[in-house]
Amino acid sequence: xxxxxxxFHTCPLDAPGEKNAGGMNVYVxxxxxxLGALGxxxxxxxxxxxxxxxxxxxxxxxxxxxHIPAGPVTTPKEGLYDFVPGFTLGVLQFAERNGLRYDAIxxxxxxxxxxxxxxxxxxxxxxxxxxxxxxxxxxxxxLGESEPDIRIEQERRxxxxxxxxxxSTSHEQIALERLYEVQPAKVLVLPxxxxxxxxxxxxxxxxxxxxxxxxxxxxxxxxxxxxPLKGLDIVLEAMALLEDHxxxxxxxxxxxxxxxxxxxxxxxxxxxxxxxxxVRFVGMVPHEELPYYYSAAEALVMPSYYESFGLVALxxxxxxxxxxxxxxxxxxxxxxxxxxxxxxxWHCPEPFSxxxxxxxxxxxxxxxxxxxxxxxxxxRDWNTVAxxxxxxxxxxxxxxxxxxx
Ligand code: UDP
Numbered sequence: 001x002x003x004x005x006x007x008f009h010t011c012p013l014d015a016p017g018e019k020n021a022g023g024m025n026v027y028v029x030x031x032x033x034x035l036g037a038l039g040x041x042x043x044x045x046x047x048x049x050x051x052x053x054x055x056x057x058x059x060x061x062x063x064x065x066x067h068i069p070a071g072p073v074t075t076p077k078e079g080l081y082d083f084v085p086g087f088t089l090g091v092l093q094f095a096e097r098n099g100l101r102y103d104a105i106x107x108x109x110x111x112x113x114x115x116x117x118x119x120x121x122x123x124x125x126x127x128x129x130x131x132x133x134x135x136x137x138x139x140x141x142x143l144g145e146s147e148p149d150i151r152i153e154q155e156r157r158x159x160x161x162x163x164x165x166x167x168s169t170s171h172e173q174i175a176l177e178r179l180y181e182v183q184p185a186k187v188l189v190l191p192x193x194x195x196x197x198x199x200x201x202x203x204x205x206x207x208x209x210x211x212x213x214x215x216x217x218x219x220x221x222x223x224x225x226x227x228p229l230k231g232l233d234i235v236l237e238a239m240a241l242l243e244d245h246x247x248x249x250x251x252x253x254x255x256x257x258x259x260x261x262x263x264x265x266x267x268x269x270x271x272x273x274x275x276x277x278x279v280r281f282v283g284m285v286p287h288e289e290l291p292y293y294y295s296a297a298e299a300l301v302m303p304s305y306y307e308s309f310g311l312v313a314l315x316x317x318x319x320x321x322x323x324x325x326x327x328x329x330x331x332x333x334x335x336x337x338x339x340x341x342x343x344x345x346w347h348c349p350e351p352f353s354x355x356x357x358x359x360x361x362x363x364x365x366x367x368x369x370x371x372x373x374x375x376x377x378x379x380r381d382w383n384t385v386a387x388x389x390x391x392x393x394x395x396x397x398x399x400x401x402x403x404x405x
Contacts, residue, residue, distance in 0.1 A: 003393060004095075004102040004119065005032055005044040006112035008087055009077050012044055013053055013065055017284040018255025020077055022225055023311040024132045026287070027192050028108055029059060034386030036063030040393070043100075045091050047083070049073050066094060080111055081150055088118040095123075104128060104393040106166075110135075110151055113158035124404065126163035126396040131155065133308050136179045137172070141229070141306035141328065156180060163396045166389070168192055168309040169330040188392055191333060192309055193382035199291055199318035201374065207296035213249070218360050221297035221321075223253040223290065223312040224304075226262035231303035231326065233269055237349035238301075240273040242357055248278060250301075253293055255284035294319035298366055299341070299359045303352060307331050314380065317341075317373035322366060324355045340373035 005028060012029035014021040032042040041062045048055070048067040057065045068090035071083030095102070106128045107116035116127045134155055135147035159165065159180045165187045167173050173189050176182040202210075213219060220239070224230045232252065239245055256262055263281050270279040285293060294300065300316035302325040307313075309330035313323045317334070323341035325331040337343040342355040359366050 001040040001104070001390065001393060001397075002100065002102050003035060003040055003042045003104045003106060004091070004123075004125070005042060006091075006105065006107045006116050006119075007044055007046045007109070008070075008084065008112040008115055009047065009080050009109060011046045011049055011053065011065065011067070013057060013059070014049075015284065016287060017223075017253070018225060023192075023309060024108055026311060027132075030193065030195060030382045031386055031389060032063040032065075033060035034382045035390060036060050037383075038386055038390055040386075040390050043102075045087075045094075047071070047080070047087055068094065078148070081114070084111060084114050085118065088115045091115070091119060092122055101125075103397045106130065106389075106393070107158075107162075108132060110155045110158060113162065114154050117158065117161055124400075126393075126400040127158075127161075128164045128166050128392065128396060129158050129162040130166045130168075131158075131172075131308075132168075133306075134172075134175070134179075137175050137308075137329075138229075138306060162186075163400055164188060164392065166190055166392060169333045171329055171333070172308060190385060190388050190392070191330075191380060192311060192314075193380045193385040194311070194314040194318045194377050196318055196378055196381050198288065199294065199315045199377070201320040201370075202291055202295035204295060207292045210292045211251075211296055213296060217247050217249045219297045220248060220250045220356065220360075221253065221293055221300050221316070222250065222302070223285075223293070223300065223316075224302075225254050226252075226256050226266065228262070229305050231305050231347060232262075232266055234303035234326075234347060234349055234352055235301045236266070236270050236273055236275060236279065238303075238352035238356060239275060239278065241349055241353040242360075245275070245278060248360065250275075250279045251293065251297070252279065252281045253283075253285045253290070290315060291319050294321045297321055299324050299356060301352065301356065302326065302331065303344070303347065304328060304331070305347065310334060313341075314377050318377035320370040320374040322359055322369035322373055324352060324359070336372070336376065340369055340376050 010020045035042045044065045048069045070087035105116045107113040113129045294316045300323045307329040313334045327343040327345045335341045
């Protein structure tokens with residue numbers, strides 16, 4: 001089995017946590033590495049976006065990232081649609097030059113889906129589409145979010161024409177059926193995994209020391225790109241409502257999105273709320289250092305307006321840290337309310353504040369939730385995810401071959 005994975009707009013080698021790189025980059029890279037280890041030769045095709053990477057980079061046994069030139073490297077995501085045909089042509093030429101044939105095409109995000117349908121016409125290999133986010137769902141999640149018509153149109157076409165749709169949660173499956181009238185048989189739900197070797201508990205004092213926190217204060221943690229959709233304002237307001245926040249510090253991990261200056265705005269909100277030096281913005285943190293942050297924190301707070309999955313919740317849980325999350329998107333499939341953390345059904349600071357307070361003031365509760373969180377996260381490693389994905393590739397390839405026979 002040989003798989004072509006398309007990640008047109010964002011490179012899986014980019015550090016997650018800022019600009020356009022986040023959970024999808026981690027997902028694409030880790031899945032490809034595990035697929036390669038299982039013997040499925042996996043090529044990830046991405047747009048050449050700079051000069052920091054070689055045209056072809058090995059990322060593990062049987063897995064590589066291939067950079068295809070398509071449009072100026074600095075083009076923002078919003079302007080990339082016009083370069084899809086040039087990218088597709090580049091992928092076809094690469095395959096031809098190297099005598100490669102692919103048995104399955106796995107597309108991530110709508111722009112890659114457009115490329116994948118073009119590739120299918122040439123290769124006659126099945127297309128598996130994973131959207132990560134869909135415009136219609138995003139629009140419903142938060143007033144004021146708008147997406148270009150071309151995206152909405154093309155997502156509908158990909159949903160209709162792909163051989164299979166792979167989603168992370170049953171929430172997305174239901175949304176596909178409700179908003180796009182997809183036949184349930186076309187959709188497979190496969191939650192992503194977590195790297196349980198990397199994300200494991202570090203002794204709390206050691207974690208504090210490594211981060212220079214001195215173990216003096218309670219620590220709350222937020223990890224994510226600083227995007228208004230992540231709802232960080234709610235955590236700030238919730239912190240201001242704590243009975244006593246003198247001993248509490250909120251550490252905010254994550255970089256800015258391209259061209260936006262959220263840190264300045266959020267810093268101002270924190271100041272207005274009188275939180276002053278209780279909030280620390282540390283910017284983007286290398287993925288490998290995050291276990292220290294998760295382990296040092298008493299709780300991870302995730303008040304997002306929408307998460308198609310929410311990898312950081314699973315990473316925190318793998319480190320034995322309870323999660324206080326909004327009950328949206330994929331988060332209820334990760335967090336068990338009252339068991340591995342709390343799920344809050346409203347986007348208001350008061351209920352977040354109450355749950356945070358319970359965790360900060362009750363070590364017994366924190367420890368038992370942390371243990372349950374760790375056990376639950378351990379069930380979902382990337383090897384398991386890759387085995388299930390490979391079975392899907394084989395099944396859709398078989399179905400397509402039988403249909404064409
Ligand atoms: N991340 C990171 N460093 C940071 C911030 C985030 O490595 O400074 C990683 C984080 O560990 C997670 C991913 O970026 O794997 C974010 O994924 P998630 O699904 O939570 O959010 P998304 O960015 O996809 O909305």
